[in-house]
Amino acid sequence: MDLASLRHRVSAAIDPEMRVQPGLSPFNRLVVTGIIGLIVIAVLETEIHVIRHYGWLMEALKIGLFLFFAAEYALRLWVAPLNPKYTSLWRFVRTPAALLDLVVLVTFVTPFLGLEASVFRLLQLTRILRLARLGRYSRALNLLFDAFRSRGTELLLSAMLALGLMLGAATLLYLVEREAQPEGFGSIPRAMWWAVETLTTVGYGDVVPITPLGRFLSAITALCGIGIIALPTGVLAGAFSDAIRRAREDRLHEHPHGRE
Amino acid sequence: MDLASLRHRVSAAIDPEMRVQPGLSPFNRLVVTGIIGLIVIAVLETEIHVIRHYGWLMEALKIGLFLFFAAEYALRLWVAPLNPKYTSLWRFVRTPAALLDLVVLVTFVTPFLGLEASVFRLLQLTRILRLARLGRYSRALNLLFDAFRSRGTELLLSAMLALGLMLGAATLLYLVEREAQPEGFGSIPRAMWWAVETLTTVGYGDVVPITPLGRFLSAITALCGIGIIALPTGVLAGAFSDAIRRAREDRLHEHPHGRE
Amino acid sequence: MDLASLRHRVSAAIDPEMRVQPGLSPFNRLVVTGIIGLIVIAVLETEIHVIRHYGWLMEALKIGLFLFFAAEYALRLWVAPLNPKYTSLWRFVRTPAALLDLVVLVTFVTPFLGLEASVFRLLQLTRILRLARLGRYSRALNLLFDAFRSRGTELLLSAMLALGLMLGAATLLYLVEREAQPEGFGSIPRAMWWAVETLTTVGYGDVVPITPLGRFLSAITALCGIGIIALPTGVLAGAFSDAIRRAREDRLHEHPHGRE
């Protein structure tokens, strides 16, 4: 096998857009595994207890991952000109995706960055998303995005309604509770913290109304919170129901005599 | 251009009902931006930390917004008689919307109102709603309101069921926990506070049963809380699914040969 | 007008089953209002602060409500034999509904019952339900009950799944946290309290895992809690969607040329 044909085979294995078969290549599945490893390490090495007990393991894994991703980046540089989208090496290097990968590689060799390097490495999550869009999740991703897009205005309106309700509830509780609890309800932005907690039904309990009128208004706010959850859920449920039915009808239209 | 034609053009720019094209005019988009600014300032100026550091900025922005809205109000007075709905200036001034705008303008020049002025200014939120109803959100708003109206009785029944369940749970916990915790469960209204927290799954945790029987009943109440969320969500999801299907069928009916 | 025809008119006004027109009679709407008043007083009079300030008002309202409901009961005794369902006075008196109403009347004249009398009076809530079933809510109530009944097995299965998950999560956390927190996780029933709080997303926060493994398992439990909410909601949404579609198709079947 000569070098040119090897280069073409490497291109098909590395660049999802140069692959003929559907789904991710075995090499790119390895890349996804590597990114997940990278992210797990980036998350764990911010924890002092992990560093104290498994610091040497973390360092060894990071060196291994750095070598793997450096080699992978070099190979991508080599085969990039084969993809008609880039044509030249320089065009590939300038793409945001390639720049991000370069930044991540650089964070490995800049110890002065300290823990902040972990945060940069988390940006590799976006690369998983990019690969997923090309792999077997593409159809499901399209269904989800279609449902969101087709009901975008209704979902935006639900969010605006939620914001308006939040502002109204915060203002009322500010008027009612500001004297009893200046720390928690002494201004509308402070009362907003309580309103978000209540309307989303999170309810940490760090700020809670104590006056009878405040509790009465809070109860009504909590009940409205059910609507704030029910409204977008109902809109999305209707959108998915519609998207699934349309997909079935399209298939029946193409194969009218077969049954799904 | 003479004054009469200028007045007509101003009317079309300011009064959404006098505009021929769909959507909001550029001027009314500026008004919406101004109202959002007004509300953000009204919210922030209740917070003492903001006033201390950015008080001068707040005052400058308020003067700017006052001049803008005063000029806008004057222009609306000038062009109101052109709208056949009002015919006379006096009829326009008496509409609730115009009265509210006047009140908001007055709050800017009455320093003795203090922070309460901010609360009045929040009423401008309703004007955003009025403008949204005329703008590009009108169709989505209609869909949401239609879904609510078509299943209004079912949603009301869900709310009544929730209230009944709340009352029942509060009464049981009052009977079981009143001796162990007179502060939190010493009366049915007090136990209602716990019941709302639990059935809406907010769960602040400021009032929690401590007796084994109380905890058992509380667990059952929390599980019922799932039904309280699932019932209206399911009703709304069915209503949206139906509304979306009807909208599609109407379109197919009008254009039977085209596909959506 | 002679006595017999008066008795028939009273019967039509009091007994919803003897009424020709649909909906509740004006008299029964008054009864519903009276029951709501009864319940509000029963709830409020358990609160010592209310009794201290408005005790005389409560007593006056209770006397008024007692006289009203005593008169109403007497009238119902008078007209009961006209309803073919009862034929004799004794048969009417023995119905559970009439017995309950008698018990509520008796609680008014037995001061030795104390606050427990309030709890008995709350049982009148069931009478509102009975009247609602005959009034204009009957159609919506039927839709809700149909949706529940048609998917009863699926909802029961969801509940069993939730119980199984709860038991599994409680057992795991009991094994992991019992040494660190014997008070909160020292036995499976105690850990169940935490499991209910977490799976229903109530989250009071009175019992929270503190070991790293306990927190990891708790995080997974909380994520499963989303499924516990999503499953019955999805089942109900599908059931409502189906019920609404069937109702429309039935109407189209009856009036094939009209549009809904």
Next chain:
Amino acid sequence: MDLASLRHRVSAAIDPEMRVQPGLSPFNRLVVTGIIGLIVIAVLETEIHVIRHYGWLMEALKIGLFLFFAAEYALRLWVAPLNPKYTSLWRFVRTPAALLDLVVLVTFVTPFLGLEASVFRLLQLTRILRLARLGRYSRALNLLFDAFRSRGTELLLSAMLALGLMLGAATLLYLVEREAQPEGFGSIPRAMWWAVETLTTVGYGDVVPITPLGRFLSAITALCGIGIIALPTGVLAGAFSDAIRRAREDRLHEHPHGRE
């Protein structure tokens, strides 16, 4: 009646696969009741207060249940060869289900296991699931599993989205709050605990942001939590709606002239 025909009748009563009629046999309903009793006892006997007061009752019930399940196991050994799936006794004994039942029997006679024996007995829950699959819940179980399987990729994607959001929120809060609260936000894994609590809307309140920027980001995270609940709920609702409609169409196809 001779022994061979008795053996066949016992086989039909004990082995759900050898039963001709649909549903569970009366004997297997008794077995289900016995398993529920076993689990309730396993749960209760971990609680010291129960053991102290009802220890003798627990012991008596355990002896009774042990005798019942030992006899049942012996009968199943006797009739197993009649089922063509096993043919020989040894093949039946080696099935995971029979091994698990044996383990549970052994835990009754090994007092050195202590409380851990209860945990083993909880594994009998899986046997209820196995029997339910054969009983009248089989159709509903199939509907639930079908809905999950048909939308498996979308549900997996929702979970991945939730994980990504969780990681993103935890990283941001770690950067913002680590100095103010090193105990709760000092590393990304610690901040993950807060992120799970917030995105699932559990909200224990043991770790809560205190800086203004942390609270602002937390509010946005809580609002995203609504989406994390709405997305899988909407997907499942659409899947159930579709499954119910398909089931109806299949029935109409088979009986085209009858109405459901």
